[in-house]
Amino acid sequence: MVFEIKARSAEGRARTGVLHTAHGDVETPVFMPVGTRGTVKAMAPCELEELGAEIILGNTYHLFLRPGMEIIGLAGGLHRFSGWPHPILTDSGGFQVFSLAGLRKIEADGVRFASHIDGTRFFLGPVESMRIQRTLGSDIVMAFDECTPFPAPYEQAEKSLAVTTRWETMSFEQELDPGQLRFAIVQGSVYRDLRIASARALAAIPFDGYAVGGLSVGEPEEQMFECLDWVVPELPEDKPHYLMGVGTPRQIVEGVARGIDMFDCVMPTRLARHGSAFVGAGRTIPIKAGRYAKDFTPIEEGCDCYACRNFSKAYIRHLMNVGEILGIRLVTIHNIHYFMRLMRRIRRAVAEGSLAELRREFA
RNA sequence: GGUGGGAUUCCCGAGUGGCCAAAGGGGGCAGACUGUAAAUCUGCUAGCUUCGCUUUCGGUGGUUCGAAUCCACCUCCCACCA
Numbered sequence: 001m002v003f004e005i006k007a008r009s010a011e012g013r014a015r016t017g018v019l020h021t022a023h024g025d026v027e028t029p030v031f032m033p034v035g036t037r038g039t040v041k042a043m044a045p046c047e048l049e050e051l052g053a054e055i056i057l058g059n060t061y062h063l064f065l066r067p068g069m070e071i072i073g074l075a076g077g078l079h080r081f082s083g084w085p086h087p088i089l090t091d092s093g094g095f096q097v098f099s100l101a102g103l104r105k106i107e108a109d110g111v112r113f114a115s116h117i118d119g120t121r122f123f124l125g126p127v128e129s130m131r132i133q134r135t136l137g138s139d140i141v142m143a144f145d146e147c148t149p150f151p152a153p154y155e156q157a158e159k160s161l162a163v164t165t166r167w168e169t170m171s172f173e174q175e176l177d178p179g180q181l182r183f184a185i186v187q188g189s190v191y192r193d194l195r196i197a198s199a200r201a202l203a204a205i206p207f208d209g210y211a212v213g214g215l216s217v218g219e220p221e222e223q224m225f226e227c228l229d230w231v232v233p234e235l236p237e238d239k240p241h242y243l244m245g246v247g248t249p250r251q252i253v254e255g256v257a258r259g260i261d262m263f264d265c266v267m268p269t270r271l272a273r274h275g276s277a278f279v280g281a282g283r284t285i286p287i288k289a290g291r292y293a294k295d296f297t298p299i300e301e302g303c304d305c306y307a308c309r310n311f312s313k314a315y316i317r318h319l320m321n322v323g324e325i326l327g328i329r330l331v332t333i334h335n336i337h338y339f340m341r342l343m344r345r346i347r348r349a350v351a352e353g354s355l356a357e358l359r360r361e362f363a
Numbered sequence: 364g365g366u367g368g369g370a371u372u373c374c375c376g377a378g379u380g381g382c383c384a385a386a387g388g389g390g391g392c393a394g395a396c397u398g399u400a401a402a403u404c405u406g407c408u409a410g411c412u413u414c415g416c417u418u419u420c421g422g423u424g425g426u427u428c429g430a431a432u433c434c435a436c437c438u439c440c441c442a443c444c445a
Contacts, residue, residue: 032398034398034399035399036398036399037399041399041402042402057398057399059398059399062399062400089398091398092398094398095398095399096398096399096400098398099398099399099400100400103400116400117400142398145398147398185398211398213398214398215397215398216397216398217397218397242398243398244397244398245397245398246397246398247397248397251397264397264398265397265398266396266397266398266399266401267396267397269399270396270397270399270401270402270403271396272402273401273402273403274395274396274401274402274403274404275402276396286393286394289391289392290390290391290392320402321390323402325402327402328402
């Protein structure tokens with residue numbers, strides 16, 4: 001059994017569970033820090049462990065380009081190469097079909113990319129993506145999809161979904177190593193019938209988990225929640241549900257309430273590098289602001305992260321303002337800690353039946 | 364005491380007669396960031412009754428239709444020479 005549900009919320013679809021992977025168990029709902037290029041930016045694996053991260057992301061497109069599969073293959077896979085012995089989920093490169101839209105051309109069996117680094121042409125499709133993720137040794141392999149841009153006219157979303165469905169079917173047919181789990185990705189933009197059709201088509205294939213993709217790409221938050229309300233009921237209830245690329249603390253709480261078990265987002269790490277620290281019920285403070293120049297209190301009173309236990313806003317602001325990398329590291333530690341603590345609170349709330357209160361707090 | 368150089372909007376600094384409220388940095392302020400082309404990017408940064416007007420480029424006076432820019436004197440700073 002890959003996924004065990006341990007507790008269910010009395011109201012709504014929220015649940016807690018454990019996801020078993022080749023490199024260990026993951027308690028859900030879980031937030032997965034993003035480590036695109038084989039590192040969660042600014043964090044050493046030992047720091048991630050201390051922060052309570054159980055599973056992190058890697059990226060097929062980026063790792064394929066650099067350092068390349070030969071090197072990671074020789075290293076014995078991404079876990080050994082990067083010194084992270086715990087679970088890794090790798091994205092298939094489908095997001096880059098969206099984020100690097102100006103550098104690629106979609107074809108029947110995949111995407112022709114021009115490398116964002118030097119323009120080198122290469123092809124990435126379901127066959128290639130599965131092969132790469134097999135070499136990476138990912139615990140959770142994502143099917144190759146096209147993350148549909150927003151806004152997309154219905155016809156475009158429909159066409160995009162047809163391509164994605166085909167690619168995902170192909171993804172399922174590729175061989176992986178024993179122990180590797182494989183997740184499907186529901187698309188369909190913001191159209192109810194497309195979303196439901198996508199969910200049903202994929203649910204008919206025995207993937208190990210089901211993700212909702214193509215959200216948090218610019219659509220209003222309410223539309224994102226609405227999509228979850230359409231899609232999650234169509235997914236196998238006993239399999240993990242993963243909302244890709246989300247999100248803000250509030251979106252995570254709302255996602256859990258709608259039956260999502262897994263989240264990932266660059267938000268805590270990117271915002272940290274850009275000088276925003278998460279506090280309270282999902283607010284951020286601009287740590288570089290002059291008003292903190294003489295503020296010798298921690299980023300968040302009562303936070304027990306390493307940064308808050310030992311350093312003041314004034315000091316961290318100073319580090320950020322002079323460009324010292326420790327500033328970035330401390331804010332990153334704080335933000336990841338914030339998300340990890342949020343997930344612990346969510347899991348406890350679901351188990352204790354108090355998720356409604358948490359939702360009110362983050363509303 | 365002599366000679367030369369300099370004083371510019373919060374700071375540094377460009378500008379040497381009209382295209383200058385004045386380049387470019389910095390700092391400050393505000394905003395963005397969601398399966399990472401992001402330790403990144405965007406906007407604002409004299410005032411006002413804001414399609415225009417007023418004050419501003421060390422000080423005072425002058426030349427000119429017009430001066431941050433030219434002239435005279437003054438104040439302060441720097442370099443070198445005594």
